[in-house]
Amino acid sequence: MNQSAPNSFRQGPDNRGRFGQFGGRFVAETLMPLILEVEQAYNAAKADPAFMAEWRLLLKDYVGRPSPLWYAGRLTEHFRATAPEGKGAKIYFKREELNHTGAHKINAVMAQILLARRMGRKRIIAETGAGQHGVATATACALFGLQCVVFMGATDVERQQPNVFRMKLLGAEVIPVTSGAATLKDAMNEALRDWVANVHDTYYCIGTVAGPHPYPTMVRDFQCVIGEEAKEQMQQAEGRLPDVLVAAVGGGSSAMGLFHPFLDDPSVAMVGVEAAGRGMDTEEHAASLNRGRPGVLHGNRTYLLQDGDGQIIEAHSISAGLDYPGIGPEHSWLHELGRVQYVGATDSEALEQFQLCSKLEGIIPALECSHGLAHIAKLAPTLDRDKIILLNLSGRGDKDIFTVAKHLGVQL
Numbered sequence: 001m002n003q004s005a006p007n008s009f010r011q012g013p014d015n016r017g018r019f020g021q022f023g024g025r026f027v028a029e030t031l032m033p034l035i036l037e038v039e040q041a042y043n044a045a046k047a048d049p050a051f052m053a054e055w056r057l058l059l060k061d062y063v064g065r066p067s068p069l070w071y072a073g074r075l076t077e078h079f080r081a082t083a084p085e086g087k088g089a090k091i092y093f094k095r096e097e098l099n100h101t102g103a104h105k106i107n108a109v110m111a112q113i114l115l116a117r118r119m120g121r122k123r124i125i126a127e128t129g130a131g132q133h134g135v136a137t138a139t140a141c142a143l144f145g146l147q148c149v150v151f152m153g154a155t156d157v158e159r160q161q162p163n164v165f166r167m168k169l170l171g172a173e174v175i176p177v178t179s180g181a182a183t184l185k186d187a188m189n190e191a192l193r194d195w196v197a198n199v200h201d202t203y204y205c206i207g208t209v210a211g212p213h214p215y216p217t218m219v220r221d222f223q224c225v226i227g228e229e230a231k232e233q234m235q236q237a238e239g240r241l242p243d244v245l246v247a248a249v250g251g252g253s254s255a256m257g258l259f260h261p262f263l264d265d266p267s268v269a270m271v272g273v274e275a276a277g278r279g280m281d282t283e284e285h286a287a288s289l290n291r292g293r294p295g296v297l298h299g300n301r302t303y304l305l306q307d308g309d310g311q312i313i314e315a316h317s318i319s320a321g322l323d324y325p326g327i328g329p330e331h332s333w334l335h336e337l338g339r340v341q342y343v344g345a346t347d348s349e350a351l352e353q354f355q356l357c358s359k360l361e362g363i364i365p366a367l368e369c370s371h372g373l374a375h376i377a378k379l380a381p382t383l384d385r386d387k388i389i390l391l392n393l394s395g396r397g398d399k400d401i402f403t404v405a406k407h408l409g410v411q412l
């Protein structure tokens with residue numbers, strides 16, 4: 001179902017929040033006024049130089065931006081060693097793992113918390129899966145003295161004890177959600193329910209480019225700082241744009257943040273890497289675009305993993321941050337337009353690259369972006385040596401050492 005190409009891939013969404021047939025706001029009537037209020041406040045804030053300056057200052061002095069661009073020379077040489085003559089692209093990392101709290105999520109959280117303050121909201125709610133978005137939100141709330149309530153599937157609470165404790169140390173209340181499969185999808189449902197019930201004092205801080213309009217656009221705009229910096233840094237390092245951008249895709253915020261500023265540069269190819277779990281042709285993966293169908297979840301229309309009756313199927317990935325049965329609506333649109341290619345990487349491929357990157361670059365990557373590395377391991381040896389691949393190294397892997405140890409059969 002290819003739609004005709006738009007004049008600009010950066011123009012979306014339309015005024016109803018739609019990217020082609022995707023996105024929009026499919027929410028209960030009671031939620032509609034809140035969402036319109038967020039949209040209005042966001043439009044005013046992004047046009048307000050004082051708001052943007054305050055956010056930029058926080059990014060610089062609190063988050064630690066700009067994050068560096070790193071030439072991964074040893075990884076590059078490693079793939080060249082077994083590549084055909086003259087092949088083996090140069091690999092660069094955009095180092096989002098160096099941000100405060102260890103991932104890209106804090107970029108959009110800081111902006112949303114400033115927005116909540118501007119709207120006079122004193123209570124912040126968030127959903128979290130692995131706990132990374134919960135930790136980032138709890139951090140920002142601690143900084144501004146705001147009440148923070150994080151909804152987390154009971155299964156994830158069990159699996160992610162270190163992050164649960166971190167959130168509590170930061171002063172947040174963590175509410176285990178027991179409905180459904182008690183994972184991220186259910187936590188998000190619960191957060192939306194809470195928001196309806198606490199309209200007047202609460203702001204819902206969403207962790208990715210999903211949810212009803214304006215969230216997919218707003219979170220993307222705030223994450224674009226990644227791609228904007230990378231564009232400039234790549235000009236300085238190489239005097240030109242990269243040839244291929246690679247990013248792992250859960251909900252898709254780190255990928256959109258890197259891709260969006262390059263979407264209208266036709267020489268730049270882009271690859272989003274979905275979690276193929278135990279294999280794309282098994283029942284256990286999180287490949288919403290490669291194996292899902294369009295449907296409605298969490299207030300927007302997008303590709304979803306669903307059964308024959310349209311019931312949402314649980315996603316599986318070794319990486320809790322990619323374990324989401326949906327994907328941001330803009331990715332669904334870019335997928336159907338063919339502007340971005342979406343591929344899969346399995347648990348075991350990601351595990352292998354997790355270890356390789358640690359040993360060769362001295363950087364322990366998050367399991368999420370290890371999926372990006374897994375695609376690069378296949379791609380780099382097929383490209384000429386003067387080609388440049390840029391990976392969004394979205395987070396650090398310290399949080400994942402327990403999972404990895406278990407898979408490697410190591411007792412900690």
Ligand SMILES: *Cc1c(COP(=O)(O)O)cnc(C)c1O
Pocket residue numbers: 102103104105132133207208209248249250251252253254255321322366368369394395396
């Ligand atoms: C949450 C997370 C992701 C996945 O979320 P996106 O919205 O797809 O970016 C990827 N990498 C890291 C390190 C994360 O914490």
